[in-house]
Every structure is written in structure tokens, then in C-alpha cells.
Amino acid sequence: xxxxxxxxxxxxxxxxxxxxxxxxxxxxxxxxxxxxxxxxxxxxxxxxxxxxxxxxxxxxxxxxxxxxxxxxxxxxxxxxxxxxxx
Numbered sequence: 873x874x875x876x877x878x879x880x881x882x883x884x885x886x887x888x889x890x891x892x893x894x895x896x897x898x899x900x901x902x903x904x905x906x907x908x909x910x911x912x913x914x915x916x917x918x919x920x921x922x923x924x925x926x927x928x929x930x931x932x933x934x935x936x937x938x939x940x941x942x943x944x945x946x947x948x949x950x951x952x953x954x955x956x957x958x
Contacts, residue, residue, distance in 0.1 A: 876934050878942075882927040884951065885920075887944035894931060894939040901928050 878886065889904060891897045905924045908917055931939065 876930045878927070878930055878934075880947070881923050882930060883942065883944065884947045885923055885927050886931065886942070887947040888951075890944050894934075894936055898928055898931050901931075 885901070886897060889897055889900045891900050901924050905921060905928070908921050908924070911917055
């Protein structure tokens with residue numbers, strides 16, 4: 873496996889859609905992608921689609937042990953903090 877680094881926005885997307893396993897998370901991301909691609913295109917949607925595509929590709933490349941070592945709650949907590957600040 874190659875050394876793949878997930879960017880912060882990719883980790884946040886992974887945290888939002890996280891399931892019990894890496895494979896289930898990838899499947900959920902793909903399903904979200906299908907829904908987004910059916911919606912009317914706009915710059916915000918296009919950006920999210922790009923991030924999800926990138927995230928799925930990277931998740932498919934990383935080792936399971938790396939995936940399960942990620943502290944995805946950290947990124948969910950950051951989202952909550954941002955919501956309170958808004």
C-alpha cells in the first residue's frame with residue numbers, strides 16, 4: 873500500500889459518514905455521492921463531490937490499521953465547535 877495522507881476536509885467528511893467498518897464508510901460515501909450528483913450542480917455541490925471522490929479514492933488505498941487508528945471524533949468535535957461559534 874502507498875503512503876496516503878488524508879487532508880483535513882477529507883477527514884471531516886469521513887467522520888461525518890463514518891460507519892462500523894472502512895468498507896461500510898466507503899459505501900456510504902459512494903451513496904452520498906450518487907445523491908449529490910443527481911442534484912442540480914452548483915459550486916458548493918461540486919466542491920463536496922470533489923472532496924468525497926478524493927476521500928473514497930484515498931480510503932480505498934489506505935491500510936485498515938491506519939483507518940482504524942484515525943481519531944475521527946476530533947473532526948466531529950471541530951464541526952460542533954464551529955457551529956457554536958457561528
